[in-house]
Amino acid sequence: MIVRSTIDALAPLAISLRRAVGFDLGTRLYIPGTALRGALAQAYLEEGGRPDDPAFQQVFVSEKVRFLDHRLNGAEHWPASVMCCADHGDSHRLVDLLLLAGRNASLAAAQCPDCRAKLGRVQGFWQWAGDQGANPIAILRVETRRVAHSAIDPRTLATAREQFFSSGVICPGQQFAGSIRSESAAEAGLQEVLEKIRKRDGHIHLGRGRTRGQGLARFTASQGSGSSEEELKDRLQRMNKSMRCDGSIVFTVTLQSATLLYDEWLLARDLEAADLSPEFAGCQPAARFASTQVIAGWHAAAGLPKSEVTVLSPGSCYLFRLALDGREPEAELDRLARLLAEVENQGVGERLSEGFGEVIICSDAHTALWAAEGR
Ligand SMILES: [Zn+2]
Structure with a gap:
Protein backbone atom coordinates (compact mmCIF):
# COMPACT_ATOMS: atom_id res chain seq x y z
CA MET A 1 0.00 0.00 0.00
CA ILE A 2 1.28 3.44 -0.89
CA VAL A 3 -0.07 6.45 0.97
CA ARG A 4 0.47 9.94 -0.39
CA SER A 5 0.79 12.22 2.61
CA THR A 6 1.11 15.90 3.32
CA ILE A 7 2.27 17.85 6.36
CA ASP A 8 1.02 21.43 6.77
CA ALA A 9 3.13 23.49 9.15
CA LEU A 10 0.63 25.17 11.51
CA ALA A 11 3.38 26.55 13.77
CA PRO A 12 7.12 27.14 13.30
CA LEU A 13 8.94 23.80 12.85
CA ALA A 14 12.47 23.21 14.14
CA ILE A 15 13.82 19.87 12.94
CA SER A 16 17.18 19.12 14.52
CA LEU A 17 20.20 18.46 12.36
CA ARG A 18 21.68 16.40 15.17
CA ARG A 19 21.25 16.06 18.92
CA ALA A 20 20.38 19.56 20.19
CA VAL A 21 23.52 20.93 21.84
CA GLY A 22 24.62 24.56 22.15
CA PHE A 23 22.99 27.98 22.10
CA ASP A 24 22.33 28.32 18.38
CA LEU A 25 20.55 25.54 16.51
CA GLY A 26 19.68 25.09 12.86
CA THR A 27 16.79 23.29 11.24
CA ARG A 28 16.50 20.86 8.38
CA LEU A 29 14.60 22.27 5.41
CA TYR A 30 12.51 19.13 4.95
CA ILE A 31 10.74 16.64 7.23
CA PRO A 32 12.84 13.47 7.51
CA GLY A 33 10.88 10.21 7.36
CA THR A 34 12.22 9.25 10.75
CA ALA A 35 10.85 12.48 12.31
CA LEU A 36 7.42 11.79 10.80
CA ARG A 37 7.51 8.22 12.07
CA GLY A 38 8.27 9.45 15.60
CA ALA A 39 5.51 12.08 15.45
CA LEU A 40 2.89 9.58 14.25
CA ALA A 41 3.92 7.06 16.92
CA GLN A 42 3.59 9.72 19.60
CA ALA A 43 0.17 10.82 18.32
CA TYR A 44 -0.99 7.18 18.28
CA LEU A 45 0.03 6.76 21.93
CA GLU A 46 -1.60 10.06 22.91
CA GLU A 47 -4.88 8.75 21.43
CA GLY A 48 -4.87 5.85 23.86
CA GLY A 49 -2.91 3.37 21.76
CA ARG A 50 -0.37 1.14 23.47
CA PRO A 51 3.14 0.15 22.37
CA ASP A 52 2.24 -3.55 22.41
CA ASP A 53 -0.82 -3.10 20.13
CA PRO A 54 -0.40 -5.20 16.96
CA ALA A 55 -0.94 -2.03 14.88
CA PHE A 56 1.85 -0.16 16.69
CA GLN A 57 4.21 -3.13 16.36
CA GLN A 58 3.46 -3.55 12.63
CA VAL A 59 3.84 0.10 11.71
CA PHE A 60 6.57 1.42 13.99
CA VAL A 61 8.61 -1.60 15.06
CA SER A 62 8.51 -4.28 12.35
CA GLU A 63 10.29 -2.11 9.72
CA LYS A 64 7.67 -3.21 7.18
CA VAL A 65 6.59 0.41 6.63
CA ARG A 66 8.79 3.01 4.92
CA PHE A 67 8.32 6.63 5.97
CA LEU A 68 9.87 8.74 3.22
CA ASP A 69 11.15 12.29 3.62
CA HIS A 70 8.54 15.00 3.05
CA ARG A 71 9.76 17.98 1.01
CA LEU A 72 8.21 21.38 0.28
CA ASN A 73 5.37 20.82 -2.24
CA GLY A 74 6.87 17.36 -2.88
CA ALA A 75 9.81 18.94 -4.74
CA GLU A 76 13.09 17.16 -5.54
CA HIS A 77 16.57 18.04 -4.27
CA TRP A 78 18.83 19.74 -6.81
CA PRO A 79 21.23 17.21 -8.30
CA ALA A 80 24.74 17.81 -6.92
CA SER A 81 26.01 18.13 -10.49
CA VAL A 82 23.99 21.26 -11.29
CA MET A 83 25.98 24.48 -10.99
CA CYS A 84 24.95 28.11 -11.29
CA CYS A 85 26.77 31.34 -12.07
CA ALA A 86 28.75 32.45 -8.99
CA ASP A 87 27.98 36.11 -9.74
CA HIS A 88 24.40 36.06 -11.02
CA GLY A 89 22.92 32.88 -9.55
CA ASP A 90 20.12 31.21 -11.48
CA SER A 91 19.36 34.34 -13.54
CA HIS A 92 22.11 33.00 -15.83
CA ARG A 93 21.93 29.61 -17.52
CA LEU A 94 22.59 26.60 -15.27
CA VAL A 95 25.22 24.00 -16.14
CA ASP A 96 24.77 20.28 -15.45
CA LEU A 97 28.26 18.81 -15.05
CA LEU A 98 26.79 15.31 -15.33
CA LEU A 99 26.01 16.04 -18.97
CA LEU A 100 29.54 17.34 -19.63
CA ALA A 101 31.06 14.33 -17.86
CA GLY A 102 28.82 12.00 -19.87
CA ARG A 103 30.18 13.55 -23.05
CA ASN A 104 33.74 13.24 -21.73
CA ALA A 105 34.10 17.02 -21.86
CA SER A 106 36.58 18.72 -19.52
CA LEU A 107 35.01 19.84 -16.25
CA ALA A 108 37.97 22.04 -15.30
CA ALA A 109 37.05 24.62 -17.94
CA ALA A 110 33.35 24.71 -17.03
CA GLN A 111 32.16 28.28 -16.55
CA CYS A 112 28.98 30.32 -16.76
CA PRO A 113 27.78 30.14 -20.39
CA ASP A 114 26.49 33.72 -20.18
CA CYS A 115 29.27 35.70 -18.47
CA ARG A 116 32.15 33.23 -17.97
CA ALA A 117 32.12 33.68 -14.21
CA LYS A 118 33.03 30.78 -11.94
CA LEU A 119 30.35 28.23 -11.08
CA GLY A 120 28.91 27.43 -7.66
CA ARG A 121 26.62 24.71 -6.30
CA VAL A 122 22.87 25.16 -6.37
CA GLN A 123 21.42 24.17 -3.02
CA GLY A 124 18.00 23.08 -1.89
CA PHE A 125 15.07 22.08 -4.09
CA TRP A 126 13.99 22.79 -7.66
CA GLN A 127 10.67 23.62 -9.28
CA TRP A 128 9.51 24.24 -12.86
CA ALA A 129 10.28 27.82 -13.84
CA GLY A 130 7.42 28.39 -16.27
CA ASP A 131 8.07 30.59 -19.29
CA GLN A 132 10.07 33.19 -17.38
CA GLY A 133 13.81 33.22 -16.78
CA ALA A 134 16.94 31.77 -18.30
CA ASN A 135 16.29 28.17 -17.23
CA PRO A 136 13.51 25.57 -17.45
CA ILE A 137 13.85 24.94 -13.71
CA ALA A 138 14.36 27.32 -10.80
CA ILE A 139 15.24 27.34 -7.12
CA LEU A 140 12.38 26.63 -4.73
CA ARG A 141 13.05 28.31 -1.41
CA VAL A 142 11.82 27.04 1.93
CA GLU A 143 10.80 30.04 4.01
CA THR A 144 12.64 30.14 7.33
CA ARG A 145 13.29 32.60 10.10
CA ARG A 146 15.14 32.75 13.39
CA VAL A 147 13.51 32.74 16.79
CA ALA A 148 15.12 33.39 20.15
CA HIS A 149 14.25 32.82 23.77
CA SER A 150 15.98 32.91 27.12
CA ALA A 151 15.92 30.24 29.80
CA ILE A 152 13.83 30.74 32.93
CA ASP A 153 15.50 30.36 36.31
CA PRO A 154 13.35 27.82 38.23
CA ARG A 155 14.03 29.51 41.61
CA THR A 156 13.23 33.11 40.71
CA LEU A 157 10.91 32.38 37.72
CA ALA A 158 12.71 35.26 36.03
CA THR A 159 15.03 35.24 33.04
CA ALA A 160 18.12 33.14 33.75
CA ARG A 161 21.38 35.03 33.31
CA GLU A 162 23.55 34.28 30.28
CA GLN A 163 21.18 31.66 28.86
CA PHE A 164 19.97 33.00 25.55
CA PHE A 165 19.08 30.55 22.79
CA SER A 166 18.38 31.09 19.11
CA SER A 167 17.11 28.65 16.53
CA GLY A 168 16.29 28.49 12.84
CA VAL A 169 12.69 27.44 12.15
CA ILE A 170 10.57 26.59 9.11
CA CYS A 171 7.80 29.21 8.84
CA PRO A 172 4.18 28.06 9.19
CA GLY A 173 1.88 28.05 6.16
CA GLN A 174 4.05 25.77 4.02
CA GLN A 175 3.11 22.27 2.90
CA PHE A 176 5.47 19.30 2.73
CA ALA A 177 4.55 16.22 0.70
CA GLY A 178 5.87 12.69 0.46
CA SER A 179 4.69 9.12 0.87
CA ILE A 180 4.44 6.21 3.26
CA ARG A 181 4.89 2.74 1.78
CA SER A 182 3.75 -0.39 3.54
CA GLU A 183 4.31 -4.07 2.88
CA SER A 184 1.04 -6.00 2.73
CA ALA A 185 1.71 -7.60 6.14
CA ALA A 186 1.52 -4.17 7.82
CA GLU A 187 -1.35 -2.64 5.82
CA ALA A 188 -4.06 -3.30 8.40
CA GLY A 189 -1.91 -1.74 11.12
CA LEU A 190 -1.18 1.33 9.02
CA GLN A 191 -4.91 1.83 8.30
CA GLU A 192 -5.59 1.69 12.03
CA VAL A 193 -2.84 4.21 12.85
CA LEU A 194 -4.01 6.61 10.12
CA GLU A 195 -7.60 6.35 11.40
CA LYS A 196 -6.45 7.37 14.90
CA ILE A 197 -4.54 10.35 13.46
CA ARG A 198 -7.56 11.38 11.36
CA LYS A 199 -9.73 11.42 14.50
CA ARG A 200 -7.56 14.15 15.98
CA ASP A 201 -7.78 16.31 12.87
CA GLY A 202 -4.37 15.11 11.73
CA HIS A 203 -2.61 17.06 14.47
CA ILE A 204 0.95 15.90 15.10
CA HIS A 205 4.00 17.49 16.71
CA LEU A 206 7.31 17.59 14.89
CA GLY A 207 10.75 18.59 16.09
CA ARG A 208 11.84 20.76 18.99
CA GLY A 209 10.14 23.33 21.19
CA ARG A 210 6.64 21.93 21.70
CA THR A 211 6.35 23.75 25.05
CA ARG A 212 7.14 27.02 23.28
CA GLY A 213 4.38 26.56 20.70
CA GLN A 214 6.56 25.07 17.98
CA GLY A 215 6.05 21.91 16.01
CA LEU A 216 2.28 21.72 15.48
CA ALA A 217 1.41 20.36 12.04
CA ARG A 218 -1.53 18.78 10.25
CA PHE A 219 -0.97 15.39 8.65
CA THR A 220 -3.25 14.14 5.87
CA ALA A 221 -3.13 10.88 3.96
CA SER A 222 -4.68 9.80 0.68
CA GLN A 223 -4.21 6.90 -1.69
CA GLY A 224 -0.98 7.13 -3.67
CA SER A 225 0.68 5.11 -6.39
CA GLY A 226 4.21 3.91 -7.09
CA SER A 227 6.40 4.42 -10.13
CA SER A 228 5.18 2.55 -13.19
ZN1 LIG B 1 26.98 34.30 -15.28
Whole structure:
Protein backbone atom coordinates (compact mmCIF):
# COMPACT_ATOMS: atom_id res chain seq x y z
CA MET A 1 0.00 0.00 0.00
CA ILE A 2 1.28 3.44 -0.89
CA VAL A 3 -0.07 6.45 0.97
CA ARG A 4 0.47 9.94 -0.39
CA SER A 5 0.79 12.22 2.61
CA THR A 6 1.11 15.90 3.32
CA ILE A 7 2.27 17.85 6.36
CA ASP A 8 1.02 21.43 6.77
CA ALA A 9 3.13 23.49 9.15
CA LEU A 10 0.63 25.17 11.51
CA ALA A 11 3.38 26.55 13.77
CA PRO A 12 7.12 27.14 13.30
CA LEU A 13 8.94 23.80 12.85
CA ALA A 14 12.47 23.21 14.14
CA ILE A 15 13.82 19.87 12.94
CA SER A 16 17.18 19.12 14.52
CA LEU A 17 20.20 18.46 12.36
CA ARG A 18 21.68 16.40 15.17
CA ARG A 19 21.25 16.06 18.92
CA ALA A 20 20.38 19.56 20.19
CA VAL A 21 23.52 20.93 21.84
CA GLY A 22 24.62 24.56 22.15
CA PHE A 23 22.99 27.98 22.10
CA ASP A 24 22.33 28.32 18.38
CA LEU A 25 20.55 25.54 16.51
CA GLY A 26 19.68 25.09 12.86
CA THR A 27 16.79 23.29 11.24
CA ARG A 28 16.50 20.86 8.38
CA LEU A 29 14.60 22.27 5.41
CA TYR A 30 12.51 19.13 4.95
CA ILE A 31 10.74 16.64 7.23
CA PRO A 32 12.84 13.47 7.51
CA GLY A 33 10.88 10.21 7.36
CA THR A 34 12.22 9.25 10.75
CA ALA A 35 10.85 12.48 12.31
CA LEU A 36 7.42 11.79 10.80
CA ARG A 37 7.51 8.22 12.07
CA GLY A 38 8.27 9.45 15.60
CA ALA A 39 5.51 12.08 15.45
CA LEU A 40 2.89 9.58 14.25
CA ALA A 41 3.92 7.06 16.92
CA GLN A 42 3.59 9.72 19.60
CA ALA A 43 0.17 10.82 18.32
CA TYR A 44 -0.99 7.18 18.28
CA LEU A 45 0.03 6.76 21.93
CA GLU A 46 -1.60 10.06 22.91
CA GLU A 47 -4.88 8.75 21.43
CA GLY A 48 -4.87 5.85 23.86
CA GLY A 49 -2.91 3.37 21.76
CA ARG A 50 -0.37 1.14 23.47
CA PRO A 51 3.14 0.15 22.37
CA ASP A 52 2.24 -3.55 22.41
CA ASP A 53 -0.82 -3.10 20.13
CA PRO A 54 -0.40 -5.20 16.96
CA ALA A 55 -0.94 -2.03 14.88
CA PHE A 56 1.85 -0.16 16.69
CA GLN A 57 4.21 -3.13 16.36
CA GLN A 58 3.46 -3.55 12.63
CA VAL A 59 3.84 0.10 11.71
CA PHE A 60 6.57 1.42 13.99
CA VAL A 61 8.61 -1.60 15.06
CA SER A 62 8.51 -4.28 12.35
CA GLU A 63 10.29 -2.11 9.72
CA LYS A 64 7.67 -3.21 7.18
CA VAL A 65 6.59 0.41 6.63
CA ARG A 66 8.79 3.01 4.92
CA PHE A 67 8.32 6.63 5.97
CA LEU A 68 9.87 8.74 3.22
CA ASP A 69 11.15 12.29 3.62
CA HIS A 70 8.54 15.00 3.05
CA ARG A 71 9.76 17.98 1.01
CA LEU A 72 8.21 21.38 0.28
CA ASN A 73 5.37 20.82 -2.24
CA GLY A 74 6.87 17.36 -2.88
CA ALA A 75 9.81 18.94 -4.74
CA GLU A 76 13.09 17.16 -5.54
CA HIS A 77 16.57 18.04 -4.27
CA TRP A 78 18.83 19.74 -6.81
CA PRO A 79 21.23 17.21 -8.30
CA ALA A 80 24.74 17.81 -6.92
CA SER A 81 26.01 18.13 -10.49
CA VAL A 82 23.99 21.26 -11.29
CA MET A 83 25.98 24.48 -10.99
CA CYS A 84 24.95 28.11 -11.29
CA CYS A 85 26.77 31.34 -12.07
CA ALA A 86 28.75 32.45 -8.99
CA ASP A 87 27.98 36.11 -9.74
CA HIS A 88 24.40 36.06 -11.02
CA GLY A 89 22.92 32.88 -9.55
CA ASP A 90 20.12 31.21 -11.48
CA SER A 91 19.36 34.34 -13.54
CA HIS A 92 22.11 33.00 -15.83
CA ARG A 93 21.93 29.61 -17.52
CA LEU A 94 22.59 26.60 -15.27
CA VAL A 95 25.22 24.00 -16.14
CA ASP A 96 24.77 20.28 -15.45
CA LEU A 97 28.26 18.81 -15.05
CA LEU A 98 26.79 15.31 -15.33
CA LEU A 99 26.01 16.04 -18.97
CA LEU A 100 29.54 17.34 -19.63
CA ALA A 101 31.06 14.33 -17.86
CA GLY A 102 28.82 12.00 -19.87
CA ARG A 103 30.18 13.55 -23.05
CA ASN A 104 33.74 13.24 -21.73
CA ALA A 105 34.10 17.02 -21.86
CA SER A 106 36.58 18.72 -19.52
CA LEU A 107 35.01 19.84 -16.25
CA ALA A 108 37.97 22.04 -15.30
CA ALA A 109 37.05 24.62 -17.94
CA ALA A 110 33.35 24.71 -17.03
CA GLN A 111 32.16 28.28 -16.55
CA CYS A 112 28.98 30.32 -16.76
CA PRO A 113 27.78 30.14 -20.39
CA ASP A 114 26.49 33.72 -20.18
CA CYS A 115 29.27 35.70 -18.47
CA ARG A 116 32.15 33.23 -17.97
CA ALA A 117 32.12 33.68 -14.21
CA LYS A 118 33.03 30.78 -11.94
CA LEU A 119 30.35 28.23 -11.08
CA GLY A 120 28.91 27.43 -7.66
CA ARG A 121 26.62 24.71 -6.30
CA VAL A 122 22.87 25.16 -6.37
CA GLN A 123 21.42 24.17 -3.02
CA GLY A 124 18.00 23.08 -1.89
CA PHE A 125 15.07 22.08 -4.09
CA TRP A 126 13.99 22.79 -7.66
CA GLN A 127 10.67 23.62 -9.28
CA TRP A 128 9.51 24.24 -12.86
CA ALA A 129 10.28 27.82 -13.84
CA GLY A 130 7.42 28.39 -16.27
CA ASP A 131 8.07 30.59 -19.29
CA GLN A 132 10.07 33.19 -17.38
CA GLY A 133 13.81 33.22 -16.78
CA ALA A 134 16.94 31.77 -18.30
CA ASN A 135 16.29 28.17 -17.23
CA PRO A 136 13.51 25.57 -17.45
CA ILE A 137 13.85 24.94 -13.71
CA ALA A 138 14.36 27.32 -10.80
CA ILE A 139 15.24 27.34 -7.12
CA LEU A 140 12.38 26.63 -4.73
CA ARG A 141 13.05 28.31 -1.41
CA VAL A 142 11.82 27.04 1.93
CA GLU A 143 10.80 30.04 4.01
CA THR A 144 12.64 30.14 7.33
CA ARG A 145 13.29 32.60 10.10
CA ARG A 146 15.14 32.75 13.39
CA VAL A 147 13.51 32.74 16.79
CA ALA A 148 15.12 33.39 20.15
CA HIS A 149 14.25 32.82 23.77
CA SER A 150 15.98 32.91 27.12
CA ALA A 151 15.92 30.24 29.80
CA ILE A 152 13.83 30.74 32.93
CA ASP A 153 15.50 30.36 36.31
CA PRO A 154 13.35 27.82 38.23
CA ARG A 155 14.03 29.51 41.61
CA THR A 156 13.23 33.11 40.71
CA LEU A 157 10.91 32.38 37.72
CA ALA A 158 12.71 35.26 36.03
CA THR A 159 15.03 35.24 33.04
CA ALA A 160 18.12 33.14 33.75
CA ARG A 161 21.38 35.03 33.31
CA GLU A 162 23.55 34.28 30.28
CA GLN A 163 21.18 31.66 28.86
CA PHE A 164 19.97 33.00 25.55
CA PHE A 165 19.08 30.55 22.79
CA SER A 166 18.38 31.09 19.11
CA SER A 167 17.11 28.65 16.53
CA GLY A 168 16.29 28.49 12.84
CA VAL A 169 12.69 27.44 12.15
CA ILE A 170 10.57 26.59 9.11
CA CYS A 171 7.80 29.21 8.84
CA PRO A 172 4.18 28.06 9.19
CA GLY A 173 1.88 28.05 6.16
CA GLN A 174 4.05 25.77 4.02
CA GLN A 175 3.11 22.27 2.90
CA PHE A 176 5.47 19.30 2.73
CA ALA A 177 4.55 16.22 0.70
CA GLY A 178 5.87 12.69 0.46
CA SER A 179 4.69 9.12 0.87
CA ILE A 180 4.44 6.21 3.26
CA ARG A 181 4.89 2.74 1.78
CA SER A 182 3.75 -0.39 3.54
CA GLU A 183 4.31 -4.07 2.88
CA SER A 184 1.04 -6.00 2.73
CA ALA A 185 1.71 -7.60 6.14
CA ALA A 186 1.52 -4.17 7.82
CA GLU A 187 -1.35 -2.64 5.82
CA ALA A 188 -4.06 -3.30 8.40
CA GLY A 189 -1.91 -1.74 11.12
CA LEU A 190 -1.18 1.33 9.02
CA GLN A 191 -4.91 1.83 8.30
CA GLU A 192 -5.59 1.69 12.03
CA VAL A 193 -2.84 4.21 12.85
CA LEU A 194 -4.01 6.61 10.12
CA GLU A 195 -7.60 6.35 11.40
CA LYS A 196 -6.45 7.37 14.90
CA ILE A 197 -4.54 10.35 13.46
CA ARG A 198 -7.56 11.38 11.36
CA LYS A 199 -9.73 11.42 14.50
CA ARG A 200 -7.56 14.15 15.98
CA ASP A 201 -7.78 16.31 12.87
CA GLY A 202 -4.37 15.11 11.73
CA HIS A 203 -2.61 17.06 14.47
CA ILE A 204 0.95 15.90 15.10
CA HIS A 205 4.00 17.49 16.71
CA LEU A 206 7.31 17.59 14.89
CA GLY A 207 10.75 18.59 16.09
CA ARG A 208 11.84 20.76 18.99
CA GLY A 209 10.14 23.33 21.19
CA ARG A 210 6.64 21.93 21.70
CA THR A 211 6.35 23.75 25.05
CA ARG A 212 7.14 27.02 23.28
CA GLY A 213 4.38 26.56 20.70
CA GLN A 214 6.56 25.07 17.98
CA GLY A 215 6.05 21.91 16.01
CA LEU A 216 2.28 21.72 15.48
CA ALA A 217 1.41 20.36 12.04
CA ARG A 218 -1.53 18.78 10.25
CA PHE A 219 -0.97 15.39 8.65
CA THR A 220 -3.25 14.14 5.87
CA ALA A 221 -3.13 10.88 3.96
CA SER A 222 -4.68 9.80 0.68
CA GLN A 223 -4.21 6.90 -1.69
CA GLY A 224 -0.98 7.13 -3.67
CA SER A 225 0.68 5.11 -6.39
CA GLY A 226 4.21 3.91 -7.09
CA SER A 227 6.40 4.42 -10.13
CA SER A 228 5.18 2.55 -13.19
CA GLU A 229 7.19 0.98 -16.02
CA GLU A 230 5.46 3.26 -18.57
CA GLU A 231 6.52 6.33 -16.60
CA LEU A 232 10.11 5.10 -16.37
CA LYS A 233 10.24 4.23 -20.07
CA ASP A 234 9.01 7.71 -20.95
CA ARG A 235 11.70 9.29 -18.76
CA LEU A 236 14.41 7.02 -20.22
CA GLN A 237 13.37 7.91 -23.76
CA ARG A 238 13.34 11.65 -23.12
CA MET A 239 16.71 11.56 -21.37
CA ASN A 240 18.36 9.56 -24.15
CA LYS A 241 16.94 11.95 -26.72
CA SER A 242 18.57 14.87 -24.87
CA MET A 243 21.88 13.02 -24.46
CA ARG A 244 21.91 11.96 -28.13
CA CYS A 245 23.99 8.84 -27.68
CA ASP A 246 24.28 6.05 -30.21
CA GLY A 247 24.90 2.43 -29.38
CA SER A 248 24.17 2.83 -25.69
CA ILE A 249 21.45 3.80 -23.23
CA VAL A 250 22.11 6.22 -20.39
CA PHE A 251 20.20 6.70 -17.17
CA THR A 252 20.81 8.76 -14.05
CA VAL A 253 20.23 8.02 -10.39
CA THR A 254 19.70 11.06 -8.14
CA LEU A 255 19.40 10.50 -4.40
CA GLN A 256 16.41 12.19 -2.78
CA SER A 257 17.20 11.25 0.79
CA ALA A 258 20.28 10.36 2.79
CA THR A 259 21.44 6.94 1.60
CA LEU A 260 23.32 4.41 3.67
CA LEU A 261 25.47 1.72 2.03
CA TYR A 262 27.91 -0.49 3.91
CA ASP A 263 31.03 -2.23 2.68
CA GLU A 264 32.20 -5.58 4.06
CA TRP A 265 33.68 -3.80 7.12
CA LEU A 266 30.35 -2.01 7.80
CA LEU A 267 31.89 1.30 6.74
CA ALA A 268 29.98 3.72 4.51
CA ARG A 269 30.69 3.37 0.80
CA ASP A 270 29.60 4.91 -2.51
CA LEU A 271 26.75 3.69 -4.71
CA GLU A 272 27.48 0.98 -7.28
CA ALA A 273 25.34 -0.29 -10.13
CA ALA A 274 24.86 -3.64 -8.40
CA ASP A 275 23.03 -1.83 -5.55
CA LEU A 276 20.27 -1.03 -8.03
CA SER A 277 19.86 -4.54 -9.38
CA PRO A 278 22.04 -7.66 -9.61
CA GLU A 279 21.51 -7.43 -13.39
CA PHE A 280 23.72 -4.32 -13.45
CA ALA A 281 26.67 -6.00 -11.70
CA GLY A 282 29.97 -4.98 -13.24
CA CYS A 283 28.59 -1.77 -14.74
CA GLN A 284 30.45 1.33 -13.51
CA PRO A 285 28.98 4.84 -13.34
CA ALA A 286 30.16 6.93 -16.29
CA ALA A 287 30.15 9.95 -13.97
CA ARG A 288 29.31 10.65 -10.35
CA PHE A 289 28.83 13.74 -8.20
CA ALA A 290 28.44 12.55 -4.65
CA SER A 291 29.07 13.95 -1.21
CA THR A 292 28.68 12.53 2.26
CA GLN A 293 27.39 13.86 5.54
CA VAL A 294 27.23 12.58 9.09
CA ILE A 295 23.80 12.18 10.60
CA ALA A 296 22.75 11.42 14.12
CA GLY A 297 19.41 11.04 15.79
CA TRP A 298 17.59 10.40 19.00
CA HIS A 299 16.09 7.00 19.73
CA ALA A 300 12.93 7.99 21.61
CA ALA A 301 12.05 4.48 22.77
CA ALA A 302 15.50 3.78 24.18
CA GLY A 303 16.10 7.34 25.41
CA LEU A 304 19.55 7.23 23.86
CA PRO A 305 21.30 8.96 20.99
CA LYS A 306 21.48 6.90 17.79
CA SER A 307 25.02 6.18 16.69
CA GLU A 308 26.33 8.62 14.09
CA VAL A 309 26.55 7.25 10.57
CA THR A 310 28.12 8.56 7.39
CA VAL A 311 25.61 8.67 4.54
CA LEU A 312 25.53 9.81 0.93
CA SER A 313 23.90 13.25 0.88
CA PRO A 314 20.59 13.87 -0.89
CA GLY A 315 21.29 15.29 -4.35
CA SER A 316 24.24 12.96 -5.01
CA CYS A 317 23.85 11.80 -8.60
CA TYR A 318 25.25 9.16 -10.92
CA LEU A 319 25.25 8.62 -14.67
CA PHE A 320 25.23 5.06 -15.98
CA ARG A 321 25.82 4.05 -19.58
CA LEU A 322 24.90 0.59 -20.84
CA ALA A 323 26.26 -0.49 -24.22
CA LEU A 324 23.62 -2.06 -26.43
CA ASP A 325 26.09 -4.55 -27.97
CA GLY A 326 23.73 -5.24 -30.83
CA ARG A 327 20.63 -5.66 -28.64
CA GLU A 328 17.36 -4.15 -29.80
CA PRO A 329 17.07 -0.63 -28.20
CA GLU A 330 13.31 -0.96 -27.69
CA ALA A 331 13.58 -4.26 -25.81
CA GLU A 332 16.47 -2.91 -23.74
CA LEU A 333 14.41 0.17 -22.79
CA ASP A 334 11.59 -2.11 -21.64
CA ARG A 335 13.98 -4.18 -19.53
CA LEU A 336 15.53 -1.08 -17.94
CA ALA A 337 12.13 0.51 -17.29
CA ARG A 338 11.02 -2.64 -15.44
CA LEU A 339 14.19 -2.85 -13.32
CA LEU A 340 14.40 0.87 -12.57
CA ALA A 341 10.71 1.27 -11.63
CA GLU A 342 11.41 -1.43 -9.05
CA VAL A 343 14.46 0.53 -7.79
CA GLU A 344 12.37 3.69 -7.31
CA ASN A 345 9.64 1.77 -5.51
CA GLN A 346 11.97 -0.21 -3.24
CA GLY A 347 14.74 2.30 -2.46
CA VAL A 348 18.46 1.61 -2.18
CA GLY A 349 20.64 0.62 0.77
CA GLU A 350 19.99 0.24 4.49
CA ARG A 351 17.42 1.55 7.00
CA LEU A 352 14.80 2.09 4.31
CA SER A 353 11.99 2.25 6.88
CA GLU A 354 13.45 5.54 8.19
CA GLY A 355 13.25 7.17 4.76
CA PHE A 356 16.84 6.48 3.73
CA GLY A 357 17.64 5.43 0.17
CA GLU A 358 14.94 7.24 -1.84
CA VAL A 359 16.08 7.70 -5.44
CA ILE A 360 14.78 9.29 -8.63
CA ILE A 361 15.78 7.68 -11.92
CA CYS A 362 16.25 9.99 -14.93
CA SER A 363 15.16 13.08 -13.00
CA ASP A 364 13.44 15.75 -15.06
CA ALA A 365 16.00 18.21 -13.65
CA HIS A 366 18.74 16.59 -15.75
CA THR A 367 16.58 16.02 -18.82
CA ALA A 368 15.23 19.58 -18.84
CA LEU A 369 18.70 21.13 -18.53
CA TRP A 370 20.17 18.82 -21.16
CA ALA A 371 17.34 19.59 -23.58
CA ALA A 372 17.74 23.34 -22.95
CA GLU A 373 21.49 23.09 -23.53
CA GLY A 374 20.94 21.39 -26.88
CA ARG A 375 18.74 24.19 -28.22
ZN1 LIG B 1 26.98 34.30 -15.28
